[in-house]
Amino acid sequence: MTDLASRPDVAVIDVHNPANGRTVGTVPIHSAETVAARARELRVAQPEWEAMGPRGRKRWLLAFQEWVLDNAERLADVLQSETGKTRAEASAEPTCVADSLNYWSGHAERFLADERPASLNPLTITKKLTTAYRPYPVVGVITPWNFPFVMPGMDVIPALAAGAAVLLKPSEVTPLSAVEFARGWAEVGAPPVLAVCTGLGETGAALIDNVDYLQFTGSTATGRKVAVACAERLLPFSLELGGKDPAVVLADADLERAANGIAWGGLFNSGQVCVSVERVYVEAPVYDAFVSRLAQTVSGLRQGEDDRGYRFDVGALATAAQRDIVARHVDSAVAAGARVLTGGKPTGVGTFFEPTVLVDVDHSMACMTEETFGPTLPVMKVADEDEAVRLANDSPYGLSATVWTADLERGERIARRLDAGAVNINDAMSNVFSYAVPMGGWKNSGVGARYGGAAGVLKYCRPQAITTPRMPTPKKELIWYPVSRRRSRFAFGMVRAAAARGRRRLG
Known part of the structure; x- marks a missing residue:
């Protein structure tokens, strides 16, 4: 592919590694x-x-x-x-x-x-x-x-x-x-x-x-x-x-699993997943304990340019523009009163941005309302389940969501109240690996779905309807030309008798 660059008659795209800026290949720009x-x-x-x-x-x-x-x-x-x-x-x-x-x-x-x-x-x-x-x-x-x-x-x-x-x-x-x-x-x-x-x-x-x-x-x-x-x-x-997927953490949740799952669900691929966890709502009784666990988990992640050795947990963002969007969301949140518990800035190398946990956030902030598509986890305290559902649904997006609770029946009940195409209970992104269920967004998150068996x-x-006679056919059907009162009344009388109820069946 790289020899294309030497041909002035062929328009090309140079492909770069965002972790270090090096050119790694070239592809042509195909014409109409x-x-x-x-x-x-x-x-x-x-x-x-x-x-x-x-x-x-x-x-x-x-x-x-x-x-x-x-x-x-x-x-x-x-x-x-x-x-x-x-x-x-x-x-x-x-x-x-x-x-x-x-x-x-x-x-x-x-x-x-x-x-x-x-x-x-x-x-x-x-x-x-x-x-x-x-x-x-x-x-x-x-x-x-x-x-x-x-x-x-x-x-x-x-x-x-x-x-x-x-x-x-x-x-x-x-x-x-x-x-x-x-x-x-x-x-x-x-x-x-x-x-x-x-x-x-x-x-x-x-x-x-x-x-x-x-x-x-x-x-x-x-x-x-x-x-x-x-x-x-x-x-x-x-x-x-796009998506702005919420996570709802209830007071009875296994907080260790919730923190681990939300960290992975929000930071996998540096948060560049349509179904990434992008905002977290936690019931007040466990809020402090949860954010402490989450910050500890996220602060321990290894970030860097990887080789074949599986040395790092979080990689680079795909483009400098994406890194800048993440920085804008974090900086504007902090300027409006949010606090960074861990991370919060670019590393200064390539397009890397530190895995970040934000608290003291609200829906006036872009980090809670606009798609970030980066390694950030803003966390908001809520009074109860109803407030969590209301805030989770307060979004133009509806791709997926997660609910964390020890009561699976309650989790399913809440799932049915959330405006999202998929809801994972006590898990994150598991529907992506399940071809038998649909993967599609509601509201501004899409039209139609993939998967779904x-x-x-x-x-x-394209569905095609085919009708074939089951038995030898007459020369003429009852409702064909020329129109006959007797044949028409007989044919549609049968339909009426089958479809209508009570005395109306008799015409």
């Missing part, structure tokens, strides 16, 4: 013409891929899984080079993709099977009803910079399992992992139904112009623009957008 050409090539290859059926596609998905596992260490190297992640976080991505390949390839046949609903209408009782699922020919997937290998795994794989071809556009900040993703698909000899286009916003816009369905993951602001572009084409889409594959399909 290139995007359109790749979409046309995918359309040519897709019918054969669909015709293979789920069993035929499973073979290639599992071959790709073997490639991912065989190349996991090298993939982790690439991930670290362009994201500044720790080794543990980078190593998790290929493993999660392998798990995703196993799930969708193993369940697609059952999920995509024709459905045979019963007919309850007298006019169609002689028909066999079938719902078949046909994939969108070309699915477009636009992925963000925070998980550059696992995000394609979350969205590309179920689309391929459904029988679609996929055109992938990764973030310009971290495109190298997506290039490796496509390289692996090609290296196992799989059919040419996966292509990558790298570039900036114009490349993404061209992708929207050339696909039949779009899955987008990114900020709410960009998601709104994407939705408008899709609406102009009447293009179906699914959006996973069968729904995770069927979202990439």
Whole structure:
């Protein structure tokens, strides 16, 4: 890839390691013409891929899984080079993709099977009803910079399992992992139904112009623009957008587990997770004890540029701009009266920002209302469960939430009061690893969802209704032309008798 830089006729993106600023690779900026050409090539290859059926596609998905596992260490190297992640976080991505390949390839046949609903209408009782699922020919997937290998795994794989071809556009900040993703698909000899286009916003816009369905993951602001572009084409889409996920810690919670879980749930990937814990509400009786435990846990985390040795817990932020957002949220909170218990500033190296715990915060502060997407944990004292729920719901976002309590029944009751697409009780982010349940946001956090068992594959399909006679057919149906009073009254009288109640059934 790096030889592209020597070609003046090719516009390129230099990819940098945010932990140290070094250039680690180069990718081309693909033009609208290139995007359109790749979409046309995918359309040519897709019918054969669909015709293979789920069993035929499973073979290639599992071959790709073997490639991912065989190349996991090298993939982790690439991930670290362009994201500044720790080794543990980078190593998790290929493993999660392998798990995703196993799930969708193993369940697609059952999920995509024709459905045979019963007919309850007298006019169609002689028909066999079938719902078949046909994939969108070309699915477009636009992925963000925070998980550059696992995000394609979350969205590309179920689309391929459904029988679609996929055109992938990764973030310009971290495109190298997506290039490796496509390289692996090609290296196992799989059919040419996966292509990558790298570039900036114009490349993404061209992708929207050339696909039949779009899955987008990114900020709410960009998601709104994407939705408008899709609406102009009447293009179906699914959006996973921003979050400001609350944690509710009740007085009966296991405080040690809550502190450990919230620290991990808020600081994993330096807090750059859509479902990161970004604000914490703690019942007054245990507030002091909880914040003490949390600050102790966070202050003990190891931060730095990692190698293959798993030496650090928290890595760098993906961009200097993201680091500056985190600094602004912390500084403005402190200026408004918040206190820093640990962390609170950039380290002065690369894009690292110290893992931070803030207290004495409220909803007048950006750290509690705007998406931070960084290693901060602002904690607020609440009087009781009702105040915690009210404040947790006082947000334009609704991606996920966590509840910490010893009473699981109470935890589920509170979960049903929270305005969020997912609620984890006594855990953080566990729904992300559960393909059988949907992962989608409410309010400004998105439209639609990924995962959800069968729904995770069927979202990439168009349902098709097929009616077939169950028995020999007459030359003419009762309600066909020419209109007859006797036949019409008889036909719709049967419908009325089946549908109405009491005397009204008799007409």
